[in-house]
Amino acid sequence: EDQVTQSPEALRLQEGESSSLNCSYTVSGLRGLFWYRQDPGKGPEFLFTLYSAGEEKEKERLKATLTKKESFLHITAPKPEDSATYLCAVQKRGKLIFGQGTELSVKP
Amino acid sequence: DTEVTQTPKHLVMGMTNKKSLKCEQHMGHRAMYWYKQKAKKPPELMFVYSYEKLSINESVPSRFSPECPNSSLLNLHLHALQPEDSALYLCASSQDSGTQNQPQHFGDGTRLSIL
Numbered sequence: 001e002d003q004v005t006q007s008p009e010a011l012r013l014q015e016g017e018s019s020s021l022n023c024s025y026t027v028s029g030l031r032g033l034f035w036y037r038q039d040p041g042k043g044p045e046f047l048f049t050l051y052s053a054g055e056e057k058e059k060e061r062l063k064a065t066l067t068k069k070e071s072f073l074h075i076t077a078p079k080p081e082d083s084a085t086y087l088c089a090v091q092k093r094g095k096l097i098f099g100q101g102t103e104l105s106v107k108p
Numbered sequence: 109d110t111e112v113t114q115t116p117k118h119l120v121m122g123m124t125n126k127k128s129l130k131c132e133q134h135m136g137h138r139a140m141y142w143y144k145q146k147a148k149k150p151p152e153l154m155f156v157y158s159y160e161k162l163s164i165n166e167s168v169p170s171r172f173s174p175e176c177p178n179s180s181l182l183n184l185h186l187h188a189l190q191p192e193d194s195a196l197y198l199c200a201s202s203q204d205s206g207t208q209n210q211p212q213h214f215g216d217g218t219r220l221s222i223l
Contacts, residue, residue: 031209032209032210032211034211034212036214041196041216041217041219042216042217043112043114043198043200043214043215043216043217044151044198044214045214046211046212046213046214049209049210049211051209087150089150094139094156094158094163094164094205095153095156095164096151096153096212098150098151099150100149100150101150
């Protein structure tokens with residue numbers, strides 16, 4: 001069965017404390033892995049697409065990496081404005097299969 | 109600001125009302141989607157339109173009726189909803205529903221409350 005699992009469910013960091021979010025997947029015929037950020041009351045905001053194992057993408061303090069079974073979202077020296085829910089999703093036959101998300105809180 | 113615009117932002121309706129949610133995108137995308145999202149949960153796919161034709165219906169109850177008048181517009185008609193239908197309804201679009209590596213871009217949703 002196609003499945004996407006994110007960990008941890010929630011993560012609390014101090015400002016400047018780097019960490020990583022994990023997204024593991026069991027999907028046959030992967031057509032792309034996506035990371036989104038969602039703020040309360042807003043729609044998911046697209047961050048990255050990854051397709052090939054070994055691929056890396058960066059944007060400001062965020063870096064996403066992909067292996068054959070999982071993806072990591074590394075957050076370097078986070079700031080309070082990085083607080084949000086981060087969603088991972090894989091694409092298969094035109095559908096996005098989402099993980100449950102990681103709720104990140106960064107305290108000053 | 110997102111490039112996918114949804115109206116209204118908030119909607120309160122009774123169980124006997126009929127209302128519609130609207131979504132518009134001007135990115136030239138040919139695939140559009142409706143999702144339902146409950147609190148603390150990820151979005152759940154409801155419908156997919158590809159080139160203005162309904163391509164996926166995720167066994168959604170008939171009280172939800174989608175419509176795609178043209179390639180830029182997507183509507184969701186609501187009738188006789190239940191309290192459990194209260195949720196954030198998200199619209200998304202992508203270049204093509206079958207093309208790999210093409211992300212879906214989401215609007216900010218309509219917060220729907222059923223009394």
